[in-house]
Amino acid sequence: xxxxxxxxxxxxxxxxxxxxxxxxxxxxxxxxxxxxxxxxxxxxxxxxxxxxxxxxxxxxxxxxxxxxxxxxxxxxxxxxxxxxxxxxxxxxxxxxxxxxxxxxxxxxxxxxxxxxxxxxxxxxxxxxxxxxxxxxxxxxxxxxxxxxxxxxxxxxxxxxxxxxxxxxxxxxxxxxxxxxxxxxxxxxxxxxxxxxxxxxxxxxxxxxxxxxxxxxxxxxxxxxxxxxxxxxxxxxxxxxxxxxxxxxxxxxxxxxxxxxxxxxxxxxxxxxxxxxxxxxxxxxxxxxxxxxxxxxxxxxxxxxxxxxxxxxxxxxxxxxxxxxxxxxxxxxxxxxxxxxxxxxxxxxxxxxxxxxxxxxxxxxxxxxxxxxxxxxxxxxxxxxxxxxxxxxxxxxxxxxxxxxxxxxxxxxxxxxxxxxxxxxxxxxxxxxxxxxxxxxxxxxxxxxxxx
Ligand SMILES: [Mg+2]
Numbered sequence: 347x348x349x350x351x352x353x354x355x356x357x358x359x360x361x362x363x364x365x366x367x368x369x370x371x372x373x374x375x376x377x378x379x380x381x382x383x384x385x386x387x388x389x390x391x392x393x394x395x396x397x398x399x400x401x402x403x404x405x406x407x408x409x410x411x412x413x414x415x416x417x418x419x420x421x422x423x424x425x426x427x428x429x430x431x432x433x434x435x436x437x438x439x440x441x442x443x444x445x446x447x448x449x450x451x452x453x454x455x456x457x458x459x460x461x462x463x464x465x466x467x468x469x470x471x472x473x474x475x476x477x478x479x480x481x482x483x484x485x486x487x488x489x490x491x492x493x494x495x496x497x498x499x500x501x502x503x504x505x506x507x508x509x510x511x512x513x514x515x516x517x518x519x520x521x522x523x524x525x526x527x528x529x530x531x532x533x534x535x536x537x538x539x540x541x542x543x544x545x546x547x548x549x550x551x552x553x554x555x556x557x558x559x560x561x562x563x564x565x566x567x568x569x570x571x572x573x574x575x576x577x578x579x580x581x582x583x584x585x586x587x588x589x590x591x592x593x594x595x596x597x598x599x600x601x602x603x604x605x606x607x608x609x610x611x612x613x614x615x616x617x618x619x620x621x622x623x624x625x626x627x628x629x630x631x632x633x634x635x636x637x638x639x640x641x642x643x644x645x646x647x648x649x650x651x652x653x654x655x656x657x658x659x660x661x662x663x664x665x666x667x668x669x670x671x672x673x674x675x676x677x678x679x680x681x682x683x684x685x686x687x688x689x690x691x692x693x694x695x696x697x698x699x700x701x702x703x704x705x706x707x708x709x710x711x712x713x714x715x716x717x718x719x720x721x722x723x724x725x726x727x728x729x730x731x732x733x734x735x736x737x738x739x740x741x742x743x744x745x746x747x748x749x750x751x752x753x754x755x756x757x758x759x760x761x762x763x764x765x766x767x768x769x770x771x772x773x774x775x776x777x778x779x780x781x782x783x784x785x786x787x788x789x790x791x792x793x794x795x796x797x
Pocket of ligand 1: 395396397398399491
């Protein structure tokens, strides 16, 4: 394959040992041959990215905000008072993520500030995954607002890649009121580059890169635009005369490897649009099916038995509730505990097999408690976690559940129903009110943010 790259007139570049000759003089066009061609794959990989995700969710929730310069920002008086997201309208006024609320106010007085609602973003993200699952079962969530899809072989159902992208954009918009952009490539790297560098900037909201056109579109771009190049690498590259992605791509792979090891080699592959990773059936979904777990880092060191028991019960309840919600019961209870003293590396991680598959809180709790007291060294603890694994379908488990007192099952079901409708604090074990209980504190926070 012959490729042309255009360099500005009078470009002067330092010579790097081993680089291909034509690249170093300053004539306008250079031709060379890509020797390192990737295997022919012909896959259809997409990266679906939500536009200004947090801000878009807020606008979708409150349509009166549509068209307004909305800024999602923590408490302006707190350290958290930085911009997490901003709508297109706010961005045109100069707002950027990471700015402080104060800096924004100086830019414009029309800005509408909204506090973040992490739970809504998580819920919407999961909802979008569900929508995308209607297109393919090969999905890899990449971040809260980005997901990779492997659409290979779906042409008969949804048309060519262009038609697929349009359909996905339309479906997501109709069901959530959020605009998404789609990068399309023959591997995840190309899809990511197509999305970040082109789809986000064009009107259609999608862009297709392939082994055929990758060099034509990406090689003229500045080196910082290459996926994986941070400011440090940008500097390193700059120092040896690499200004564009094309400059990097034409260097011998070995020289990159020698200088920066595996990282240099990966960037070299990125510059050529080569990426061997594959999108499997959601590995995370598989993982979730194998076990259900929950853990907490405690707000302070716990040392009193009673307090630890309270938290242990709360965690157990959460794990069991999650297991029941996906209609699973487990045969292995695992408890892990991290000590407060980092130097002594205290704590343990132990598991036990249950007598029968269960997802009944008090059942699992009795196993967890036994494990805990067997292995706890009586030193203060910092974090606690419980998991339920070797899951079987609830159907199988129901048989053994039938043998239980009907009251116990009815109570569990009623509690789950109430909590799914009215929130996890609508019904709780009385012990959560005792010292050490974290239920109420946790219920209002997700990942350190207000829910
Ligand atoms: Mg985004």
